Amino acid sequence: MFGQANVLAAGQAAFPPSVEDFYLPSILPWGAHDSYWFTKITAMVWVAVGILIIFFLATYRKPQLVPTKKQWLAESIYGFVRNNIAVDMLGHRGVRFAPYFTTLFCFVLLTNLFAIVPLFQISPNSHIAFPAILAVISYVLFNYIGIRQHGFVKYFKNSLVPPAPWFILPLLIPIEIFSTFIVRPFSLAVRLFANMFAGHMLLLVFTLGGFAMLSANAWLAPVSVLSWVMTIALTFLEFLVICLQAYVFTVLTASYVQGALADEH
Numbered sequence: 195m196f197g198q199a200n201v202l203a204a205g206q207a208a209f210p211p212s213v214e215d216f217y218l219p220s221i222l223p224w225g226a227h228d229s230y231w232f233t234k235i236t237a238m239v240w241v242a243v244g245i246l247i248i249f250f251l252a253t254y255r256k257p258q259l260v261p262t263k264k265q266w267l268a269e270s271i272y273g274f275v276r277n278n279i280a281v282d283m284l285g286h287r288g289v290r291f292a293p294y295f296t297t298l299f300c301f302v303l304l305t306n307l308f309a310i311v312p313l314f315q316i317s318p319n320s321h322i323a324f325p326a327i328l329a330v331i332s333y334v335l336f337n338y339i340g341i342r343q344h345g346f347v348k349y350f351k352n353s354l355v356p357p358a359p360w361f362i363l364p365l366l367i368p369i370e371i372f373s374t375f376i377v378r379p380f381s382l383a384v385r386l387f388a389n390m391f392a393g394h395m396l397l398l399v400f401t402l403g404g405f406a407m408l409s410a411n412a413w414l415a416p417v418s419v420l421s422w423v424m425t426i427a428l429t430f431l432e433f434l435v436i437c438l439q440a441y442v443f444t445v446l447t448a449s450y451v452q453g454a455l456a457d458e459h
Contacts (some may be wrong), residue, residue, distance in 0.1 A: 201288050235318050242304045242318075245304035246297070272296050275444065283448040284455065291451060294335070302328065302386070303440035308434070309394055310429050315434075322383065322392040332447040340454030349454070382446055389439050393432045400425040 221234055253268040261269060275296040280288030302319070308334035309317035318324045340349040354370045355363065 204454050206242050208244075212222065231281070233315075235316070235321060238308050238314060239305065239324065242301060242308070243302065246300055268439040271300065275299050279444055280282055281440075283445070283452050287455065288448070291393050295448060298328070298332070299444040300448060302443050306390060306436040307433075309390060309397075310432055315397075317390040318395055319386050319439075320394045322387045325386040325390075326379075328386070328438055328443070329379040332380040332382060332450065336447070336450040336454040339451055343455055350458075353454075378450060382443065386439050389435055393428075393435055396428055397425055397432065400428060418419075 221232060221237060232421060250268060253264045257265060272292065276292035279299070280292040280295050282288075284291065291455055305318045305324070307317075308314040309320070338350075340353065343349070344352065354367055356366050356370060358366055363439070400421050404418040404425070407415075407418040407421065
């Protein structure tokens with residue numbers, strides 16, 4: 195974001211920002227034809243994975259009865275997800291899903307946080323591909339769990355044939371198929387993507403808007419300062435959205451798992 199602001203201040207960039215600002219160039223030194231796929235966004239995903247693996251391995255390498263600060267933080271995160279998401283949604287059966295829910299929550303939260311971290315300043319989840327993959331993983335998970343719990347025929351019968359009079363089933367069954375196989379993964383992915391995309395665009399508009407007004411007319415300098423103040427305020431709001439979206443994504447995944455395990459759903 196600040197790099198774009200510097201370019202704008204030098205009179206080399208257009209305003210307002212567009213969707214094209216989300217398509218970043220390759221960061222590898224060789225030709226774009228061979229490395230177009232390895233952008234800053236891809237690097238951030240790998241950084242997030244590395245941070246989570248190293249953090250939890252280092253934390254639980256030598257667990258202590260009186261936890262260290264790192265162990266306390268890791269246990270607090272796991273305890274929050276286990277007690278407030280897994281167990282609340284699934285009861286005692288939720289404990290065995292707590293590791294996955296914790297991993298999902300931490301990954302979404304960390305990749306979302308990149309949106310307000312200096313030098314990163316964009317979330318991988320502002321590209322639809324990454325929320326879509328996460329949604330597909332959760333989609334496969336809850337369907338697999340339902341099939342394993344009930345069997346293939348019973349699971350899809352419970353999922354797609356609601357308890358209703360026979361004459362209305364031809365109307366309800368297509369709705370249930372559409373809801374289960376299309377709406378659930380689509381809404382799961384789009385909700386996360388849309389919030390992170392919109393948040394980045396807002397921060398980008400107010401940041402670059404300040405530079406645009408400052409370079410356009412000296413009399414607009416006070417207004418440009420106001421634009422940057424709004425950027426700071428929106429950053430705090432974006433932090434709340436970041437945490438909320440990680441929680442919502444995990445809760446919805448847990449609710450789908452709960453529905454798959456239910457005898458009638």
